[in-house]
Amino acid sequence: MYRVVICEDDDLQRKKLKELIYKSFEAISNNIEILEFKSGEELLEQCLEGIDIFFLDIQMDKLTGMDVAKIIRDKNLTTEIIFITSVVEFIQEGYKVRAYRYLLKPIKYEELKEHIISCVSDIIKKRENFMIVEGKGTINKILINSIAYIEVQKKNITIHTVDNIYYARNSISNLEKELKMYNFFRCHRCYLINMEYIEFICKNVVTVNSEDIPVSKHRVSDLKTKLTKVVGSIIC
Template sequence: MVNIAICDDEKSYVDTLLNDITEIYGENNSFHFRSFNSGEDIISNFSRGEFDIIFMDIEMKELDGLKTAEYIRSIDRNVILAFLTNYDKFVYSGYEVNAFRYILKDQARPIYLKQIKDTIDEYSRKFKYITIYLNDVLQKLMIDDIYYIEVYSREIIIHLADKCHRTTGKLKDYENSFKGMYFAKPDKSHLVNAANIDFVEKDRLLLKNGEHLYISRKHYKEIVDAFVDYTKSRCI
């Protein structure tokens, strides 16, 4: 169950957003909704982990969305925040509280619906995990934490920011499991999470932890496409 909060002082828009989400995902979705009509209202009902996603109107009376988000972010760093507004002048302010998305209410409907969907899908991407055996114990590993996976001497090595885990399996199986999640192969022995790529050069890529990986000519387009698609998903 994904817990979604909608905070907007226009009740009509709260109803509209609920209908829009139902249009995207259908009636039989796994969402639980709570609505709030002011910043003060959601703050008085907020605690860490209370919600997975918050859609927040910026232009509210009394305590506006940005001030409300500052308070929420001081308590919960993981909740996904998406700002809603009729104006584009607040776009840069939203990123000061690590907002995932800035959504104009009156923009072209296909783009608007895509942004709503991307926001909700981000929860699935961010908190999706795999299970692997480590020292004969089955453990969860968050996919968002994976930098890359390599196959070496019949072993699978899963690299995180500052450590790695060794397990068994086939690289192809991981490739199939991560379809649609911005993973790509820079060569035949590695599978990289584009979410953790810093930049791409002609024959190598730099990861956010400072590591470099070689890119073969055959796989260059695959890496670039994954990196561009991931970057675009963050700003469209």
């Protein structure tokens, strides 16, 4: 089952988008539920657990799609957000809420289908990708996408997820190799960060999930280059 939300204040645009989403999913799954909302206020009144993709119109009265996205991100860090817009000036803000894509109006079927297929593929990866972490007398199964960063202090590994902390018996070098394909970056000899949780970079400090983490001087340029590729794959 895939659960999709459309929040669009224009009735005709919302109806057309719904039709195109159903059509795009024909090549993926018939098991899809689409929930429709005319405003951000109406959407936020609902309990929206287990939503896979939010399609949010940016330019709405009162609460904009960007406002709604920020509230969604406070509650859910793994759902995908696709913005619908007539302008491109919000891309930088979209990065802050880790938007998956921007779709420019009028929506084109082939473009929408391409983005949905890519998005669903990433959703499947997130559902399946766990790592087993062995600590002192404990074994934990951790969703890789939930890991914000990993640090090592005096050979002690601490894994910081978005809602928990785990201690592991491993080396940061081994974890770096294991997580490289999932957009993790060794920004410092003591830190391995998930680039999808980067909020800000300033000189030799990177903010990841509201935590300031040092970046080695010789790794700053490489981090910015790789981050650009990751951001491009998410919102371009």
